[in-house]
Amino acid sequence: MATSATPAAHSPLDQKILEHFPGLVVRKDLTTELKQNAVVPTYVLEYLLGQHCATDDPTLISEGLESVRRILAKHYVHRNQAELVKSTIKERGIHKVIDKLTVELNEKGGFYEVEFTNLGLKKVPIDVDFVKRYPKLLVGGIWAITDVEYELPTDPKASPWQISSVKPIQVAGVDHDEFLKARAQFTTDEWMDVLMQSVGFNPEHFSRRAKLLTLIRLIPYCERNYDLLELGPKGTGKSHIFAEFSPHGMLISGSEVTAPKLFVSNASGKIGLVGYWDCICFDEFAGKDKKVDKTLVDIMKNYMANRTFSRGIEQLSAEASMVFMGNTQKSVAYMLKHSHFYEPLPDKYIDSAFLDRIHAFNPGWEVQPVRHELFCTGYGFVVDYIAEVLKHLRTEDYTGLYKPHFEITSEVSTRDQTGFEKTFSGLMKIIHPDGKAAPEEIAELLEFAMECRRRVREQILRIDDTFKANDFVYRPLAGGHAVTVLTPEERQYPQFAGMRPASSHAAKEVVEPQPSKTGVVQASPNIEIEAAVVPAHTAPHLKPLLQERHVVLPENTKGWSYRRLFGDYLVGASQVTLMDPYIRAFHQIRNLVEFLRMVNELTPAGDEVNVHLITGPETESKEKLEKQVENLSQVQASFAETATPFSFELSTSPNFHARSIRTDTGWKISIDRGLDIFQWFESSAFNAATNLQEARLTKGCEISFIRKADPID
Template sequence: MTALDDKINEHFSGLVVRKDLVKTVKGNAIVPSYVLEYLLGQYCATADEESIKTGIDTVKDVLRKHYVHRNESGLIKSVIREKGRHKIIDKVSVALNDAKDVYEASFANLGIKKVLVDSDTVKKHPKLLVSGVWTIVDMEYEHFEDKSTSPWIINKLKPIQLSHFNYDNYIAARKQFNTDEWIDLLVQSIGFNPEKLGKRSKLLQLVRLIPFCERNYNLIELGPKGTGKSHVFSDFSPHGILISGGEITVPKLFVNNNSGKIGLVGYWDIVAFDEFAGKKKRVNKALVDIMKNYMANKSFSRGVETIGAEASMVFVGNTRHTLPYMLKHTDLFDELPEQYYDSAFLDRIHFYLPGWEVDIIRGEMFSNGYGFVVDYLAEILRSLRNHDYSDLYAQHFNLVSDISTRDKDGINKTFSGMMKILFPHKEATEKEIKEVLQFAIEGRKRVKDQLMKIDSTYAAVRFAYTCNDGGKTIHVKSLEEEEYPQYFGSFQDKESETEIDPQQLEQPNVQDAAKEKLSELKERQVIVQENQRGVTYDKLFDQYLQGARKITVTDSYIRIFYQIRNFMEFLETIAKIKPKDDEVKVHLITAEDEFKGPQQVENFMKIQENCAIAGVRFSWEFDENQILHARHIVTDHGWKILLDRGLDIFQHYEMNDSFSLSNRLQQYRSCKAFEITYLRVDS
């Protein structure tokens, strides 16, 4: 245990759990994390190792006896029948049977339906009526002569969520932690190791919590695959629901005008849309219009009646292109379906979380330290929805008058949410308040910058604030604006904290330069002797690959680890020579390894995932007959490079020695004998 873990257990005894225990107990149970942590919180909320071991055994025993696996539903039904009564853990949904004027429950895993539920239970837990709730149910079985009567009886139904908590104790305990310690505790609570993340990365992770503590908060996160965008919204809280962006309808989300039944926004604190991106997805225009009205006015219509709701809206999706490519060729909303690619809809977004800044999830990033039982934190955040922290910066700073009301709303809601998460006790220094305010402004500015690209009717806005102690004006820029100023029309100000070098705005046309250089290249042959050193992929290929948009590599021997590593180094050469704001497609034609095919595919998938970040679009195919003998590289701009040994040009070197120059730099490796021929071909 770390010093922080000791401190966490001291001040939040019984409310925290070691985060690696979830994987330990989960097994093949397909349940949200908050369900498992609810059980862990009952038996393992301690730092005592013996108690944890006993608690893990107890939780595993509870899951084994009471969690319903779909493929074991028949066995559980038999247990209930034979015992007459048995407690189960299952996802339960309820519907009104208006023909009989009764409520009937359906059990997702147990597979039984039309089980009577009393009205009091439904009134107490209305979410049972929409999408279902994970519950602990005391089930009974009693056979009736009347076959129309279900033998299944619900004796007691309890949703899996915290029954009570002490908010004042939470605030008092918060005061015992400095800001960095508190941030690390929150990061551990959502399952990540804070030592693997920088300060900004931690804050980006915590932005995902704002919809839980801020009413009617509209958040979008677009970025590469594998960054855990949907995790918090699917597993973190019993008050949020994650749905597929392609499955939603007006009746399901808002209201069914035929029946008058209220949809998801009327019952859940957060409605998150997974897989929201995808240009070709078809979306009902009427749905978009209703969403626009709801996101702006916090209400929707049911016939002649207007209904208010508090659900925050979260949209998460994957991008296909790198950040510089999007900034140069399109915009940061380009991946959205056409109906959502609407400036009026996008203007309702309060914060654009830059998914390209979030690390792809790796095994070592998960925490084994202590964090809040997520259900406890979820209840704390839910209670904070009743508070407003948006005016806490007014004693030190003021937004400039240029900023519109809608922009201010977005900034204020993000600021309020982050302050609730980081400083629920309201004891933040002026420097800390400034950091949160700038972060909130940046997230809204990212939205507005893209709206100005999409819709020319949007005027440029000065995103800045003034200091009350001297009137100094500070202009805020997004991180991508700092990195790629040539794609932004920023306000220049002498008082701005960062200066832009005008030369940065005059980037050379790399593509034209590459074409000019390409015309000077000649056909030739390179012969390398055995044991020769100083040879690198950069020297062999970079001149002939510059300017190519598509590169096809044919080599049947990219199978085992060292061969795949060679290929990865070849892709590194391409990543170094390509313009940052363009993309290159690299397609590999190879043969599937007879014995290690699954590992080969897994390695290719890792390469595909990681190279996409650099704008190298990698794909592959296997030659089904495995008769590939030719080894060559073909570009779409007129070159064919014949490789008699493929990319396997280096003699054995110690790949596991991180301190060996031959491991880290190709020029220090001894070569095998090989020849390369460069030929011009028709483009």
């Protein structure tokens, strides 16, 4: 495909990468293109691309792509072609296959047997030398290029399949001194961009903080026994790095792990995943309905604290880092006002002793949802190369590199200090692998690391009143002001900062801050904010007395908006049901979004108003119905983490004609046109009507406000 082999002109950064890391980089859009046709991990594809396409010559790239496609077509095993591949092996006698291999010990026979994930072969004997050379075959399995032979045995019980060679798909080794020498040719900003491109993202679309929020996910690969928690909305690519980035990491479902699988089987004595992998990521970790083994939680707590676990009376140790990824359902403000950030986790994990062992809490709600334009089209490292670099860095200790420049001046617990020091160490290894950085760069990483640990501690304070609150403060040794580290959410919502469990008397004094004579609310010892001006419609005691009424909206008038018409009647509701059979066309769904925005603006910080739409399905064509559902689903996803969660259903009732807004406070607003009260206008960034409903001409309609005796549930 010529277009793939001929990208836009190289950026200066791309040229620099190619110059200093020849043969170790690959164009990331090639990975994306090939991945559409082969469901294999990124590091498998880039291993092949690194061998055939590590160049900027369009001709060589084109030839290399064809080679990789040929290799994948000839040797990669698709599940639906497994029988064809088996036939090829039988007819030829031997054939190379690219597949994932997992080995188990046949306890009765005393030999090892391999299972091919896609090929479907099971109980194929494998030489013990391969198992000793690649022990990960026993735990989770590895992707490899394998020579498989077929020969009918004389013993009918024996397997006709034999394995003559196994070559794991990973780079042979890394010259670390050469790596550091090449790294020195890049500025800090350039290097962060190189790393962002290497994990597949276009750095131009990320702020510096957004880059740190992404790169912190690499720490478990370069820091031993590092424990990271990230909770956030769906679709932010939380698990991407752990599923695709390194052959030294493993992604498993949080509900599928058991104590024997993770640590050790007392029955067989076989060491579990922690003994073989550098990083274990528990995906979909959140969820109240997940079954959790309390024994597993207890073993995990001990391992995370001491790096040890037991098999009977024997103590074993391991270095695997733990990553916990899960989805949130509520907005940040709602969780701060009504509960805590750990609320989405299974109950058995909402344990202060377990949570206190987390070194950093990465705020996933700050991470952008993954979109097409976020993906990189430039050059980045073959991921297996950077994975080997990070693995080498696990032997280094950078935890104290901030101490020649800064001191911690607040009283923090041992776990707090360990937490932010390990995060700081990991970030230094990733961004400054030679351990050298300017004081201001060290301060940036130290502050970010302290923030991520502070988030762990502040949320524990909300579930356990035996934990002591403390500040996170550091001071430059060269002189200057001490810096108190706060999380962004503490700064944004100081009225909810410092909340403690209901049983804590001290908490009540913090939860209910009083304005001073100067009009300043003291939300915590370190935060001062201007007292908020509370609109009349958000204060219950100032709420206007609402009456039943009937409004006739004249044709061709301006000055009307959803807020002017409906706002006062929606204040105080926690559930709004919108019934409109015609939310189908683009402008109708745009009206819906504007309605949701209006409800969101009326919702006090920390509260939620659920809006549910009942509408009719598009009947003109199947394609238009699919587009309607796609658009409404997009609205639902985009409002999921706001103060206005949105849901919808399609009603096929033949009698569904009336349009109304109903609230759980007892109001029914009957609208003969539904939300479609505005005339067509030219949508332009420079047209006031695009942004102000009051600037639009109206359609004539009538609206009735009726108080119902039976408010919706």
